[in-house]
Amino acid sequence: MEEKTLFSKIIDKEIPTEFVYEDDKCIVINDIHPKAPVHLLIIPKKPIPTLFDLTPEDKDCMGHMMLLLPQLAQAQGLDGFKTQINTGESGGQEIFHLHIHLLGNKPS
Numbered sequence: 001m002e003e004k005t006l007f008s009k010i011i012d013k014e015i016p017t018e019f020v021y022e023d024d025k026c027i028v029i030n031d032i033h034p035k036a037p038v039h040l041l042i043i044p045k046k047p048i049p050t051l052f053d054l055t056p057e058d059k060d061c062m063g064h065m066m067l068l069l070p071q072l073a074q075a076q077g078l079d080g081f082k083t084q085i086n087t088g089e090s091g092g093q094e095i096f097h098l099h100i101h102l103l104g105n106k107p108s
Contacts, residue, residue, distance in 0.1 A: 020040055028068075038102070040102040041100070043098075044065065048098040050096060069081070077106050083100055
């Protein structure tokens with residue numbers, strides 16, 4: 001059996017973490033090493049290692065997360081934001097459970 005990722009343990013509530021948002025498809029948490037004043041991680045509940053591992057069945061979940069991004073940004077008071085998906089070790093991915101970074105600076 002494959003070892004659970006940190007994100008799978010968080011999703012299964014084995015590691016106590018405050019969720020910014022949760023529904024049946026994904027969770028959203030604050031990044032523990034933020035690179036911006038707002039730095040959220042949008043993580044699918046299905047353990048998909050990388051973008052390379054997506055299948056046609058993942059289309060609804062990925063679309064759901066993309067539509068959620070602007071809602072999360074607005075809820076954080078952002079009027080603009082950046083997204084990032086690191087893919088593979090050479091792409092800077094550290095945890096092999098697909099996730100989207102939402103980064104933004106709150107307006108002054």
